[in-house]
Amino acid sequence: MQKQQTTSKQANANNGVNVEALLGAREALTQAPEAARFKWRASCEWLNGTHSRTTVDEYFGLGEAQKHRNVFQFDTDHPQIFASEDNGATPVELVLVGLAGCLTAGIAAVAQNRNIQLRKVKATLEAGMDIQGILGIDSDVRNGFDGIKVHYDIDADASADDIASIVAQSQKRSAVFDIITNPTDVTVTVG
Amino acid sequence: MPRQTMRARTGIVDVVVVGAGHSGLAMSHRLSELSIEHVVLERGEIANSWRRERWDSLKLLTPNWMSRLPGAPYAGHDPDGYMNMDQVVGFVSTYAEKTAAPVRTSTTVLNVEERDGAYSVSTDRGDWRSRAMVIASGACNEASVPVCAQAVPDRIFQITSKDYKSPGQLPEGGVLVVGASATGLQLAQEIHSSGRPVTLAVGEHVRMPRRYRGRDVQWWMLASGILDECIADVDDPVRVRRLPSPQLIGSEDHATLDLNALTAGGVQLVGRLAGIRAGKAQFSGSLRNVCSLADLKMRRLLKAFDDWAATTGAADPMMPAEEFNATRIGNSVPLGLDLNSGEIRSIVWATGYRPDYSWLKVPVVDRKGQLQHDGGVVAPGLYALGLPFMRRRKSSFIHGAEDDVRDLGRHLAAYLDKKIGVRPPFLTANSEMVV
Known part of the structure; x- marks a missing residue:
């Protein structure tokens, strides 16, 4: 009953996601939880x-050091009205970048797995924030969104339900x- | 206790069955039919968990006409009603008597080891040795409570769904119910009605109407073949085995119990309990998504019913397809709750159960504490019963025991006849085993 029923029975949807590789990795990592x-x-x-530059290059996974194909750099700053x-971009906007990138990648992967061809996927994001929090004006207002x-x-x-279901599944796995x-435990040290 | 129940003596027997619930008794009946000598060891009384580990108001989630065991269909006068726990205990106990099951009650299994191709079973009332063994001790031996329960302030009264009987056990004041399966929703409703305002923490859940197009939803599940679905035909066996129970209640008016019914009554919904920090409960911001996942899945299920009914002609005399409102979530959902403010006085953990295999000294339990098995075949001569989606979706249902004990009984008999080698067989799509 949980199986996906797509309105169109296309044999070969191609959203540029290698689902076989992902499913293979899932299988392999179930057997080797440490590598996960x-x-x-x-x-x-x-x-x-307020201008900083953050660099992303190396990470660790599958039991060894890994490297991105290129070094990626991200400048963050505050706008002129501040x-x-x-x-x-402001750091909080980069949070939206991360969320949009993650959910959209998930949509492509889930659609591929369900053999649904995507033609266009566009996300618009908006986050509310009362800056009385970060300015310390009102301690009842949180800093974040x-x-x-x-x-x-x-x-x-x-169908509309199938598309909604892809978007819901993407959130579930994001x-x-x-x-x-x-919440996430955050440890900040100096030294 | 009938005389026959004492016929097996401590000592050597072909099969030891652990647990005299509906599964163990159904297997006992099957073994008797196959003339296989066996004994059923039960730590308490027959149907012990149904007697002691359920809340007072609980009724089965399946209608009476579905409650059947091998050779014992439902024989009462209320086929569309739902058994309360006394009735379930009566049904199972009568079955044990009718089938003259060789049950040893008040006999707790302490240790099971495999030695020289046989099982050594130690109990607090003597030891047994058997060539084969059936684990029918259930999947719900212990309440499963998240680690963050340790961070709950001392002033808060805590209870699990295993120990909960009725709202009177709780102090007056607000209650946080954690979990949105059938258990969580039923307890939330009953506790809220007792005048204790309930906040319900909701993670992923399974939504279903009680009745659809004039029929019980379990009728649809059975008739359309969903309950007979075999584990070999499922894409993700791990996921389906972990699914929470559908949000259902067995009540005289056949009412649907869903999140909308609870919020209409004044229950406050929050997201999944994500953690407790400095006395503050933190709830996930995923409430909207888990609700839309459940709404979408329910619509797919009902659509599958409709398609089945249209194809088979079952739809002809029926009421038309129905639609149900999406789950309503308020504009502002609380993300935290101060457990020291006095607003919440107790927490009810309806966060599921886990089996207890601490007595099983055979290396067949995985790192998550779950029994590893292939459609109920655990190891040579070792079998399981009654686990969620063990062989079929209905494996954990009372009426699901019949097909499982028939299949596994056949396998067990072949094993005793040395017709089966050491490797457990594999399931095929039609649920017949390849030997």
Whole structure:
């Protein structure tokens, strides 16, 4: 009863996701749970004012050190209305980048697994924030978002319920969705 | 106790069955039919868990006409009703008497080892040695409570669904019920009605209407073949075996018990309990998604019923297809709850159960504490019964025992006849075993 029923019985949907490899990895990692333990890493250097540059290069997984194909750098800053120079996205916007990227990747993977061809997937995100929190004006106001709204426009050869189901399954399996919706223990050290 | 129940003596027997619940008794009946000498060891009384480990108001989630054991169909006058626990205990006890099951009650199995191709069973009333063994001790021996329960402030009264009997056990004041299976919803409703305001923490769940198009939903599940679905035909056996029980209640008015019914009555929904920190319960922001997952899955299920009915012609005399409202979630869902504020006085853990295999000294339990088995075949001469989706979706249902004991009884008999080698057989799609 849980099996997916797509309205169109396309034999070969291609969303550019190698589902066989993902399912193979799942099978392999069930047998070798240690190899499933990853460490994601980033390093950040302060440049000036609120402007910093964060570099992502190496990570650890499948039991050994791994490297991205390229070094990726992300500048973050605050906008000019905060008396900053706006040299990059604000860090909170990068949180939205992470959420959108994660959910959208999940949608492609789930659709592929269900043999549904995607033609267009577009997400619009909006997060509310009362900056009285970060400014310390009102201690009852939290620093972070008071909510995030994600809206998807999806064109695919599937029924509305099937598309909604892909989006729901993507949230269920999303790391960033989990990181945002559940607490995470954070340890910050200096030295 | 009938005389026959004492016929097996401590000593050597072909088969030891652990547990005199409906599964163990159904297997005993099958073994008797096959003239296989056996004994059923029961730590307490017959149907012990049904007697002692259920809450007072509980009724079966399946209608009476479905409650059948091999050779014992439902014989009462209320086929569409739902048995309460006294009735279940009566049904199972009568079955034990009728089948003259060789049950040793008040006999707790302490240790089971495999030695030289046979099983050595130590109990607090003597030891047994058997060539084969059937584990029918159930999947719900211990309440499963999340680790974060340890961080609950001392002032909060805590109880699990295994020990819960009625709202009177709880102090007056607010109650946090954790878990949204049939158990969590039933307890939330009953506790809220007792005047204790309930907050319900909701993770992934299975939503179902009690009745659909004029029929009980379990009728649909059975008639359309879903309950007979075989584990070999399922994409993700691990997932289906872990599914929480569907949100159902057995009541005289056949009412649907879903989250909308609870919120209409004033129950506050929150997300899954994610942790407790500095006396504050933290709830996941995933409530909307787990509800839409459940709504979508329910719609798919009902659609599958409709398709089946249309194809088979069963739909002709029926009421038309029905639609149900999406689960309503308020605009603002609390993400935290201060457990020291006095608003919450007790927590009810309806977070599931786990089996207890601490007595089983055979290396067949995985790192998550679950028995490893292939359709109930655990190891040479070792079998399981009554586990969720063990062979079929109905394996954990009372009426599911019949097919499972027939299959496994046949396998066990062949094993005793040395017709089966050491390797457990594999299931095929039609649920026949390849020997």
